[in-house]
Amino acid sequence: MRPGDGASGVFCQCAECKKILLAGELFEALGVCPNCGHHHRLSAARRIEVTFDPGSFEELDADLRSIDPIEFPEYSEKLRKAEAKTGSRDGVVSGVAALDEIPVSVAVTDFDFMGGSLGSVAAEKIVRTFERGLERKTPVIVFSASGGARMQEGLFSLMQIAKTTAAVQRCRDQAIPYISVFTDPTMAGVLASHASIADVILSEPKALVGFAGARVSKQAQVSKVPDNFQTAEFVFEHGMIDRIVPRKEMRPTLIRLVRALGGHLRG
Amino acid sequence: MAKTWKEWEKPLLELDEALGKLRELARVATPDRRAELERRIAESEQRRNRYIDVMYSRLGPWEKVLVARAEKRPYSLDYINALFTEFIELDGDRRYGADHAIVGGVAFFDERPVMVVGHQKGRNIQERQYRNFGMAKPEGYRKAMRLFDMANRFRMPVVTFVDTPAADPGVESESRGISEAIAAAMQRMFELKVPVVSVVHGEGGSGGAIGIAVANRVLMLEHAIYSVIPPEGCAAILWRDPDRGPQAAAALRLTAQSALEYGLIDDIILEPHGGAHRDPPGAIRAVGEALARHLAELGAFDGEALQADRYAKFRAMGRFGEGAA
Numbered sequence: 285m286r287p288g289d290g291a292s293g294v295f296c297q298c299a300e301c302k303k304i305l306l307a308g309e310l311f312e313a314l315g316v317c318p319n320c321g322h323h324h325r326l327s328a329a330r331r332i333e334v335t336f337d338p339g340s341f342e343e344l345d346a347d348l349r350s351i352d353p354i355e356f357p358e359y360s361e362k363l364r365k366a367e368a369k370t371g372s373r374d375g376v377v378s379g380v381a382a383l384d385e386i387p388v389s390v391a392v393t394d395f396d397f398m399g400g401s402l403g404s405v406a407a408e409k410i411v412r413t414f415e416r417g418l419e420r421k422t423p424v425i426v427f428s429a430s431g432g433a434r435m436q437e438g439l440f441s442l443m444q445i446a447k448t449t450a451a452v453q454r455c456r457d458q459a460i461p462y463i464s465v466f467t468d469p470t471m472a473g474v475l476a477s478h479a480s481i482a483d484v485i486l487s488e489p490k491a492l493v494g495f496a497g498a499r500v501s502k503q504a505q506v507s508k509v510p511d512n513f514q515t516a517e518f519v520f521e522h523g524m525i526d527r528i529v530p531r532k533e534m535r536p537t538l539i540r541l542v543r544a545l546g547g548h549l550r551g
Numbered sequence: 552m553a554k555t556w557k558e559w560e561k562p563l564l565e566l567d568e569a570l571g572k573l574r575e576l577a578r579v580a581t582p583d584r585r586a587e588l589e590r591r592i593a594e595s596e597q598r599r600n601r602y603i604d605v606m607y608s609r610l611g612p613w614e615k616v617l618v619a620r621a622e623k624r625p626y627s628l629d630y631i632n633a634l635f636t637e638f639i640e641l642d643g644d645r646r647y648g649a650d651h652a653i654v655g656g657v658a659f660f661d662e663r664p665v666m667v668v669g670h671q672k673g674r675n676i677q678e679r680q681y682r683n684f685g686m687a688k689p690e691g692y693r694k695a696m697r698l699f700d701m702a703n704r705f706r707m708p709v710v711t712f713v714d715t716p717a718a719d720p721g722v723e724s725e726s727r728g729i730s731e732a733i734a735a736a737m738q739r740m741f742e743l744k745v746p747v748v749s750v751v752h753g754e755g756g757s758g759g760a761i762g763i764a765v766a767n768r769v770l771m772l773e774h775a776i777y778s779v780i781p782p783e784g785c786a787a788i789l790w791r792d793p794d795r796g797p798q799a800a801a802a803l804r805l806t807a808q809s810a811l812e813y814g815l816i817d818d819i820i821l822e823p824h825g826g827a828h829r830d831p832p833g834a835i836r837a838v839g840e841a842l843a844r845h846l847a848e849l850g851a852f853d854g855e856a857l858q859a860d861r862y863a864k865f866r867a868m869g870r871f872g873e874g875a876a
């Protein structure tokens with residue numbers, strides 16, 4: 285269990301400043317270090333709990349599960365381990381919820397499930413999240429936390445980025461507002477698809493955000509790499525996202541946005 | 552297993568070299584010697600062709616990687632210049648700059664106006680640098696989007712030629728939003744109400760490739776590859792050893808044959824004997840025939856149907872279980 289999720293012990297250590305903290309205190313602070321402000325990663329369940337109206341979340345499509353479509357070495361074992369670790373069947377938890385009583389369609393990625401990688405199940409859940417937004421005429425909110433496409437599914441995984449992009453396109457056609465939230469990390473295939481083409485893009489502070497693995501980018505580079513390269517702050521500076529939102533302000537920010545952008549849906 | 556293209560083609564190059572020497576000897580030989588030499592030439596040719604048959608009938612995934620990257624294969628502009636008439640390159644992204652790793656413009660195919668877009672690699676050091684090794688920056692994808700939009704407005708079919716190791720991974724590209732550019736280009740392709748055909752003729756390298764390959768028909772050359780990650784990169788992540796590319800290539804199932812079997816592409820274009828690089832005009836002819844056939848088939852549908860078909864096709868991609876395990 286991660287520091288922000290309500291660690292089992294009395295004490296825990298900040299992953300960034302290494303300060304020893306009371307586990308309960310960090311939990312109450314939504315996983316944000318009271319000393320340095322570091323945003324620890326959250327599980328999908330905790331993210332939903334701290335973001336949406338209490339008790340409003342109804343999980344859907346929980347019975348989707350990954351198979352091993354190209355019989356990739358060790359994929360089945362990795363899936364089983366990730367299931368045991370997270371108690372979920374894949375990295376995306378999706379369903380419907382409410383924000384200040386406004387119904388929304390949501391998908392949240394759990395980085396702990398194979399790095400939140402986008403495979404057939406994750407993409408299908410995200411696409412159904414967009415489709416539910418379309419059917420129910422509600423805004424769509426997607427929280428990303430992913431290293432990218434799930435290479436263990438080979439070309440299937442590359443096609444998933446086209447598939448989620450197509451779903452965004454349909455929502456756009458029907459004026460369904462879509463808010464994308466980057467959390468640490470939002471990378472590669474996920475960044476190069478639905479995550480980057482939302483009506484509004486928010487990010488948690490200091491989240492890792494980038495297309496290529498940092499190592500690849502730096503290798504490819506002749507000139508100096510900026511200190512904040514591939515962070516939320518870097519992409520914000522370059523105009524790729526709209527706001528950096530600290531975790532405790534995320535819920536009120538989302539409420540304002542769905543009220544403003546989704547006004548036409550409520551008549 | 553051959554690690555490099557040189558190693559892989561070495562026996563063939565040796566046969567070719569021997570054949571060249573025999574031909575040279577025959578050219579200067581006295582008439583009585585010439586008959587004997589010509590017999591040996593015919594024998595050598597047969598041996599060489601049998602060798603090609605054997606090599607190319609059982610190319611493994613890694614050999615396909617080597618062949619797909621071979622610099623003697625036709626590149627996108629070779630196909631464009633040979634198969635289309637009156638190609639006029641249009642190069643502005645209207646945002647930042649010209650990108651030479653993606654080329655595009657209007658042309659005629661069988662006397663019908665079409666929009667053509669493709670990745671372009673270079674063959675020597677200067678060309679490679681100019682083309683950035685076929686790795687497009689955001690500008691390339693934004694130029695492609697402009698051309699897609701224009702094709703849609705003027706009801707022109709779109710043909711794209713895919714051949715890139717990856718999108719450009721540098722700091723510049725990150726600064727100008729390479730991820731957004733790729734995603735937006737795909738999104739634009741889903742909007743199109745005209746026929747779209749993509750030909751993956753060399754390397755279909757991950758996001759860089761799919762960024763211009765959201766098509767009604769995706770065709771692959773027989774020895775082309777299409778992969779979510781370069782095999783060397785996959786090996787580096789999985790086994791911390793980029794030298795295990797051959798194993799990763801096998802695991803990723805990046806061949807045209809696998810892609811067709813999984814229903815992720817629509818057709819395979821057979822290459823000439825011994826690969827496209829051994830007979831570029833033959834490869835270009837085969838691509839031309841396939842394009843003509845697929846464009847004719849798609850011509851029967853109206854714009855709404857074409858858009859719906861493209862959506863339905865990608866919507867259905869993915870394999871998973873549902874319900875109780």
Ligand SMILES: [Zn+2]
Binds near residue numbers: 301
């Ligand atoms: Zn701290």
